[in-house]
Amino acid sequence: MNTSEIPAGDLAGAPLDASDAIVLSMIADLYSHLDPVPSDLVDRLEFSITLDALNAELAELQQLPEAALASRAEQASVVKTLTFTSDSLTTMVAISPDGPDRVRIDGWIAPGAEATVEVHQGQLSRQVSADTDGRFVFEDLAHGLTRFVVRPAQAAAHPPVMTPAVEI
Template sequence: MTTTDPRFPHDDSVLFARLRRMWNRRDPVPNDLVDSVLVALATEGLVEEYALLTMLETGDRLAGVRGGGDDASRHTQVFEFADGTVTVMLRVSALNERRRRVDGWLAPARPISVVLQHGDEEWTASVSAEGRFEFNDVPAGSVRLLLRPDAGGRIDDTARQGFATPQFDL
């Protein structure tokens, strides 16, 4: 049975147009919705991007250091990662072509463990009361640093959020 009643159109586009008008009257889209969504999408991952932007790398030699030695032993890198609540600074020294020493400082200092991930391997160091930590002998290559609360330590906002650096090369 075919109906010619205008309340029941056969064309979907007419039906959808009526539905759109009805919802625009009853529940209109907020004026700032589009801008709010665009801001939310643009700022997604901003903490990670900021950490990447604040990452620093310095030259081949320590300033003011005298003495011999091969080039690998004099190669030093400095990295800084920050997310607005915590800053991690690393000084990476080459022990030889394949091994590195990592000295680090956490500000503000807190009772937390620092984990250095290299592939499937992990090294853990505790942060001192002054915010210092170290990894004496780790392989060169791509690594990532994570902050984890110490056992029995208070879980603060940084630990709860799981601060982690992007991958970087030692």
């Protein structure tokens, strides 16, 4: 049976074949010809990201006093909360399991205010909105090196705040 005999609705769920690859290649060639990616796009993006980072306020991981680090337990426990401080705000995140290899991040910004909060893990970038009390949540995150960026709603009054990268 050739594809002309298969109802169109059934083709949508069918696996891609050589004909599909040819059509997709032709579409890619068309876009490359009509609207090519600017040759300096990567350089402009890197410059923009660097410029954004220069305008950001850097938060630092708050350290506990030595007495609080002492442990009498047989096994070491995993850190479940982290606090980052900067001149303009404090960000606390609580890390909890959200599946076998996933975590959930519940966070709070103080002083409480609406903001956009971004999480960066390698190439992954997600954002959520913090409510008027400064509360935000990220669900279904992978373990790994993670950085947060808080962008207050009053962007003109407060620069974004970036945390150092931490392993979650």
